[in-house]
Amino acid sequence: MTAPISNDPRAGSTLIEMMAVMVIMAMLASLVGVLLPGTGRGRLKVLTLQTAAMMRRERLAAVLTGTSRQISLDTGARQLIGDSGVIVIPRDVVVDVVGVDEIWSGRQAVVRFEPDGASTGAALKFSWDKVRYEVDVSWYNGRVAVDVR
Numbered sequence: 126m127t128a129p130i131s132n133d134p135r136a137g138s139t140l141i142e143m144m145a146v147m148v149i150m151a152m153l154a155s156l157v158g159v160l161l162p163g164t165g166r167g168r169l170k171v172l173t174l175q176t177a178a179m180m181r182r183e184r185l186a187a188v189l190t191g192t193s194r195q196i197s198l199d200t201g202a203r204q205l206i207g208d209s210g211v212i213v214i215p216r217d218v219v220v221d222v223v224g225v226d227e228i229w230s231g232r233q234a235v236v237r238f239e240p241d242g243a244s245t246g247a248a249l250k251f252s253w254d255k256v257r258y259e260v261d262v263s264w265y266n267g268r269v270a271v272d273v274r
Contacts, residue, residue: 173258187238197232
């Protein structure tokens with residue numbers, strides 16, 4: 126037995142109703158992506174770019190003020206600390222620092238920028254789930270570069 130077909134023009138759903146349902150579904154999907162725990166590729170890239178920006182600010186400040194500026198890593202609190210601010214490193218991100226082997230103010234040294242623009246040089250590698258970004262600081266001219274690997 127087949128269902129009767131209605132000739133009523135008000136039966137069914139309109140295109141506007143279908144679009145409203147799709148918009149609601151898209152909003153819910155975007156909320157799920159934001160609320161899921163973990164860093165993710167996008168947040169790892171943001172962390173890397175924030176770190177590079179902090180290093181560039183510290184280098185510029187060293188040149189403009191004529192004083193040395195430094196960035197260090199508080200391994201317990203998982204924070205990069207510079208005179209221009211603090212960057213918190215998520216728990217699921219692995220950080221590898223290649224640079225000077227010193228302790229500054231009880232924190233692991235990362236890089237120091239000198240008034241002439243030079244630096245001690247450093248490489249910070251941030252990795253999460255087979256994704257790795259690297260911030261390199263040239264010891265010669267203090268240039269800060271971001272590498273994606």
